Amino acid sequence: MCLFTAVPAAAQEIIDLPAEDRPLTPDFEELYRVGSATGADWEQFGNVRRVGFDGAGRLYVFDNQADRVSVVGPDGEFLWAFGRPGEGPGEFRGADGLAVMRDGRAVLADYGHRAYHIFGANGSFERMVRMAPEPGAVTITDILPDPGGEAIFSAVGAQTLSASGVTRGSGRHTSRPVERITITGDEATKDTVAEGWLPPGSLRPVKVFGPRMSTGVLPDGSVAFSDSSAYAIKIARPGAGVWRVLRRPFRPIRVTNRVIEAETERRVRVWEAEGVPPTIINGVNVRTGSPREEVMRTLDLFGFFEEVSIVRGLRTGWDGEIWVRRHGEEPGDNAGPIDVLTMDGRYIGTYPAGEVALPAAFGPDGLVAFIERDEMDVRYVVVKRLRGR
Helix, strand or coil, X not given: CCCCXXXXXXXXXXXXXXXXXCECCCCEEEEEEECCCCCCHHHCCCCEEEEEECCCCCEEEEECCCCEEEEECCCXXXXXXECCECCCCCCECCEEEEEECCCCCEEXXXXXXXXXXXXXXXXXXXXXXXXXXXXXXXXXXXXXXXXXXXXXXXXXXXXXXXXXXXXXXXXXXXXXXXXXXXXXXXXXXXXXXXXXXXXXXXXXXXXXXCCCCEEEECCCCCEEEECCCCCEEEEEECCCEEEEEEECCCCCEECCHHHHHHHHHHHHHHHHHHCCCCCEECCEECCCCCHHHHHHHHHHHHCECCEECCEEEEEECCCCEEEEEECCCCCCCCCCCEEEEECCCCEEEEECCCCCCCCCEECHHHEEEEEEECCCCCEEEEEEEECCC
C-alpha cells in the first residue's frame, strides 16, 4: 500500500529499523496546567483547539469558541492574548489552525476571510495574506510552522479542521500533496514538497482503518509524513521530494468479516457508555437513533479499508525527533504504543501503550504540551518537560 512518487526510487535512502520494541520509560516533569472552569477569566477556555510553543518556551493556546489566542509564560503565568471575532483586519470570521513561529509570530488560517492572519511576537496584528486560489471548497487542515519563519506547511487529505465556500475552478485530487505555503507576500503561494499516496476513491470520507495523512515539520525545513497502511515514515524536502524512508517490518492486518464485526461491537460499546456524538446541521442534531443504529449508519457511510493501517498519528519534536503512534491491540484502538525515531534514521525506543499520549505540541528544551479533558469533558493544557534534555 506504499506509493512513492516525488522522486525516482533510486534517489531514496531506505532505512530498515528493528522489529522488536525497545521499551522507553516516561520521564516527564510537570511544569504547569492552564484551563479551568473555575480558574482566572483568561483560562476559562471554551474549546482548546490547538497549542504551540515559540523559541522562548512561551505557550500559545487557541480557543476557537472565544476566537482568542492566549500566551502563557514559561512558569505558567498569563502574558497577553490576541484575536477576537469580527470583520476587520486581525478579527476572525472562521479562524482555525495555529502555527507558532520560533520567533514568536503566530499564523492562523481563516476561511471566512480566505486569508491568513499574522500576529507579531508581542501579539500585535501585523497583516493578512490572501489564500492561494484553488479549486473546490476552502478547506483548512492543520498548518505547521516553517522553522525559517517565512512559510507554513499543510497536507491535502490531513484531518479537516474547517471547510466553507468555494474558490475559483474545480478539480479532483489524484494524490495527497504536502505543501509549503509561502506567506511573505500579499497572496500566499504554494509549492508541493511531496505527493502523498491517495487510496482509490476520493479524499472524503476516509474509510475505517484507512491510511491517514499525518505530517510533521523537522528543524531543517524537511517534512516527515505517513500516507500508507504500512509502517513507512517518509522524509521529504522542498525541491527534492521524498529522499529517505524509515521502515519497521510490521504487516497490516487484513480486514475480515471477523474484524468488521469486532470493530462494530467496539464502537457500539463506546457509544453506549459515552453517548452518541451529535451531528449538528442547521442547529439540529440529526443523530437521533440508538447507539447501534448510529454506528451501523456511520460504518455504512464510510465503509472499510481492506487492511488495518498501522500508523495512527505522527508528531515531530523541536530537535528533530519523530513520534509515531501505532494502533493498539485492537485494530480500532488509536492509542497504541508510540515509537520515537530521529530524522537521520535512528530508532530510540517505544513508549508502551497507555504510558504516554502523543503530545499536542513540542517546544525547546524538552517542553511538551498535552491537551486533556477534565471530569466535565472540558479541555485543558498540561505542560511538561522531558527529563534529560
